Amino acid sequence: MIQVSDGKIGTREFFSILYGMMAIRITNSTPNMLLEAGLTAAWMMPLISAVALFVPLLMMLSLMKKSDADLLELVSELTGNFFGRLITFLLFAAVYSSAVLNSRSYSDIVTTMYYPDTAMLMVMVVLILGAAFFIAHRGLEAIGRTALLVVPVFMVTSMILLAGVAGQLNYLYLFPIAGTGVAEVVKGGVGYSSFFADIIIVGVLASRVRTFRAYRKASIWGLWVPAFKMALFLAVYVMMFDYPAVRNIAYPYHHLARLAMIGSLANHVEAVFLALWFIGAALHFAIYLYISAYLLGKTINYPSYKRLLFPLAGLTVILGMSPENHLQGDHLRKLLLQASSALFLLLPVLLWGLDRFRKKGKR
Amino acid sequence: MSDFLKRLFNGQSGQPEGGGEQDAIPKEPFSEVLDVNTKRFEDLFQYPLNSALKQRELQIPSVDRRAMVLFVDGASDSDKIAKQVIQPLLELKPKPGGESVDHLVDELKNNVLTISGRETIGDLNQAVAKLINGSAILLIDGEKQAIAVETAGFENRSVAEPSREIVIKGPKSAFVESSAINQSLIRRQVKDHRLVSETMTVGSQSPQEISVLYMSHIADPQLVENVKEKISQVDRDAILTLSQMEELLEVRPYSLFPSTMTTERPDRAGSFLLEGHVVLLMDNSPDALIAPITFWSLYHTAEDQFLRWAYGNFARIIRLCALFFSLLMPAIYLAVVTFHPEMIPTDLMLAIAASRERVPFPTLLELLLLELTFEILREAGIRVPTPLGTTIGIVGALILGQAAVQANLVSPLLVVVIAITGLSSFAIPDVGLSVMTRILRFTFVLSAHLMGFVGIALTFAVMLAYATSIKSFGVPFFAPLAPHMPSSRDLFLRPIVRKQWLRPLSMKPRNAVRAKPEGGDRP
Structure with a gap:
């Protein structure tokens, strides 16, 4: 009983949170960016990103294990109070702006693909201020448990979706296998590695996971499973729509869902996938809001960070409504991704270097 | 206004009670x-x-x-x-x-x-x-x-068959209104000297005895302490039944989700005891109060374990479907008809359109009308004298349904949808869970009306987040599935009895292992 209500989460919940944060990216405009950069080889880029992030992740894990601290404690301990706050703020800015841009992107998808007559503001409000805010407000435990309940369903249904389109796939479309060229693909993969940077960000929640072993196991699985899922789906998009047509399809996941057929009777099941996808979206934004509030609370030294959730959620809706159209939003997102990639790739390296340097200094 | 609300929610009538002192x-x-x-x-x-x-x-x-x-x-x-x-x-x-x-x-x-x-x-x-x-x-x-x-000689009825938790295979005795008889029924199930029965008194003016039963070698002492403390905090002049006690023990009396449950089967009470739960018994109450509970306690029935593995699990799958139907069926119908008509195969779609053609109301109104009628029928059915029961059933279900369709008040397909929904809600074993789904159903209908499948999805996510975050005496509602804890995985489905060797660790039992390990998780 005491063990249960300690406010900590276990391996499976933490893995589910990571899955909810990252795997859902196959459904928004992420595939478009990757397909643009890698063409037929886009499916390799998530794997390259994961490899590029794996080294910083291991560095962070080794630091955490050594000093038994979470990411924020490491940052403030190794870089001092001022720089620690600054880095915390930068993390907050990256996480929060990603939440803002994505929330707009998701509402765009709904109004473009499914409900053309619904006001975007309405979708934004019910998604962010309604569901995501409520879920985030129930706390990290609730987020983790909800994720644990729904993530297996997502895994199974995405396999069903693939099975539903399997008959229409042509693997020859994947060739030329290297797409834009090996160098380009590798560059793009590293450049877009912040698609998986959540794995570094969740370091701030490390002290909320029951044991370090649980954290390590969940974060390693939580990096590779979404990366493989993304690679698989990117490959399927290309096999389904063929290059160059795939570049012109705005939201390939939703088109895939439209084309999926389960048996001969149910040939329009996209509404089911819409519902499942939106449960995932609510969860995704709940996690982002929660981490944003947590980071902002740490930055301004405000311990009851849950009170920041509501203003942040409201601000998300307002800021999310400000881009004129989704193209602007996508452009901003690209900029953000490339800028924050460097931050997330280099932060663990910086910390690790500082730690080394310090040790030498002590000696 | 705020004063009124405060009084309403604090449950105070405004005037302090002072009458109790003179007869102390x-x-x-x-x-x-x-x-x-x-x-x-x-x-x-x-x-x-x-x-x-x-x-x-x-x-x-x-x-x-x-x-x-x-x-x-x-x-x-x-x-x-x-x-x-x-x-x-x-x-x-x-x-x-x-x-x-x-x-x-x-x-x-x-x-x-x-x-x-x-x-x-x-x-x-x-x-x-x-x-x-x-x-x-x-x-x-x-x-x-x-x-x-001790010469107590209250009138008692004899031990009869359960009326709510009926099984085809398995023991058929149910609790009666006497606490002493109920205890003997439990002792007959659990023959263990470590089955502790503590007696406490509740009610300051008309004291009633309440028995707290638990297995001293299994139940978490802190949990037992917690329950006993809750009981001792109860400050009422008189508590007549366990149902009243149930609400006083609950942490969230306004919540739709129950945090305790009652069972009228001694064998179920016994199996709860063996998992480390606390069982409360009281005179005048033909049931036992179980605390804490999880979703699984509400979803499982006694018969799941009495039937063979495959038969029991089949029943559970059906019940899970029924749970989802009862919760979502009308909402999904509404969402499909108003937002996603492309989901329906064309032939059926034409049939629906043809049957809807002559109905003057929007689907939402039609649905609420029929749903309300069904709820009234159900409520009336409880109180109809038994000899009239079948007549009312025929009048209510057949004639009313038929006439409503013929009068173009509702479409025939909707009658089918509501009938399946109503039937499904009867398949849910626990009364609390069943009523909860009936109430939540209206929320889902409303959200489906506003936002279609997106509305249903968001409401479902919110409901799930709420359900996973609540606790009953410290035990999370979906434990040991979410949060994951080692257990025998007796959750949506049950493993064969030989593999149920581990007690759910979410109850924090003192002694987790039931038998020699075979399969399942390791703690």
Whole structure:
């Protein structure tokens, strides 16, 4: 009983949170960016990103294990109070702006693909201020448990979706296998590695996971499973729509869902996938809001960070409504991704270097 | 306005209650004079206005003292008193030595009264509590102590079959209104000397006994302490049934999700005990209160374990479908018809369109109308006298449904949808869970009306987040699935009995292992 209500989460919940944060990216405009950069080889880029992030992740894990601290404690301990706050703020800015841009992107998808007559503001409000805010407000435990309940369903249904389109796939479309060229693909993969940077960000929640072993196991699985899922789906998009047509399809996941057929009777099941996808979206934004509030609370030294959730959620809706159209939003997102990639790739390296340097200094 | 709301939600009527003090029982010791003691009892029970208190005066021949037997009419068994209290006293032979006068009360209690439940009491307060629970009080002139003899003789009905949790295969006895009989039913299931039964009292004016049962070697001591503390915090003048207690023990009385449950099956109570739950029993309540509970306690039935593995699991799958149907079916119908008509195969779509053609109402109104009618039918069905039951069923279901369709009030497809939904809600085993889904259904209908599948999805996510975050006495609602804890995985489906060797660790049992490990998680 005491063990249960300690406010900590276990391996499976933490893995589910990571899955909810990252795997859902196959459904928004992420595939478009990757397909643009890698063409037929886009499916390799998530794997390259994961490899590029794996080294910083291991560095962070080794630091955490050594000093038994979470990411924020490491940052403030190794870089001092001022720089620690600054880095915390930068993390907050990256996480929060990603939440803002994505929330707009998701509402765009709904109004473009499914409900053309619904006001975007309405979708934004019910998604962010309604569901995501409520879920985030129930706390990290609730987020983790909800994720644990729904993530297996997502895994199974995405396999069903693939099975539903399997008959229409042509693997020859994947060739030329290297797409834009090996160098380009590798560059793009590293450049877009912040698609998986959540794995570094969740370091701030490390002290909320029951044991370090649980954290390590969940974060390693939580990096590779979404990366493989993304690679698989990117490959399927290309096999389904063929290059160059795939570049012109705005939201390939939703088109895939439209084309999926389960048996001969149910040939329009996209509404089911819409519902499942939106449960995932609510969860995704709940996690982002929660981490944003947590980071902002740490930055301004405000311990009851849950009170920041509501203003942040409201601000998300307002800021999310400000881009004129989704193209602007996508452009901003690209900029953000490339800028924050460097931050997330280099932060663990910086910390690790500082730690080394310090040790030498002590000696 | 805010004052009104505050009062409404605090449950206060506005005027403080001050009536209870005048009749409080003084907590004072007995006097040595028999007549003084008797007078006190008479005053308390308002003799002779109140005919409840019966007195039987007698002379104990062996010691030549006067004595008085007091009991409450209707609460105690007068036959028992005559045979096992008065008769031995009158037949008592004087002892040759005569030293017995020193410890007369003990002597009488231990060596004269043949009844097994008896104890010495020293003050009026205790005596009255015993009297109203059916004991007889023996007062002896010249003694400052009295003897309470257990002669309770309340009317009981015999053990019958359960009416809510019916099984085809398995034991068929159900709890009755007597706490003593219920305890014996449980003891018959769980033959273990470590089954502890603690007795507590609730109700300040009309005290009732409540028994707290748990397995001392399994249940988490902190959990037991927690439950007992909750009970001792209850401050009411009278609590008549366990259902009232249930609401007083709950942390979230306004919540739709229950945090305790009742069962009327002794075998279920026994299996809960063996998993480390606490079981509460009370007189007048033909059920046992289980705390804490999880979603699984509400979803499982006793029969799942009695039937063979495949049959039991089949029933569980059906029940899970029923749960989702009951919760979502009308909402999904509404969303499909109004937002996603492309989901329906074309032929069916045309059929729906044709049947909807003559219905003048929007789908939402049509749906609410039928749903409301069904709920009224269900509510009426509970109170309809049994001989009329079938007639009402035919009138309600067949004629009303048929006529509503023919009058173009509702479309025939919707009748089918509501019928399946209603049937599904009957397949949910627990009353609390069933009513909860019925209420939540309207929320889903409304969200489907506003946002289609997106609305349903968001409402579902919110509901799930709420359900996973609530706790019943510290145990999360979906434990041990989410949060994941080692258990025997007796969740949506059950493993074969041989593999159920581990108790759910979410209950934090003292002793987790039931049998030799075979399959399942390792702790």
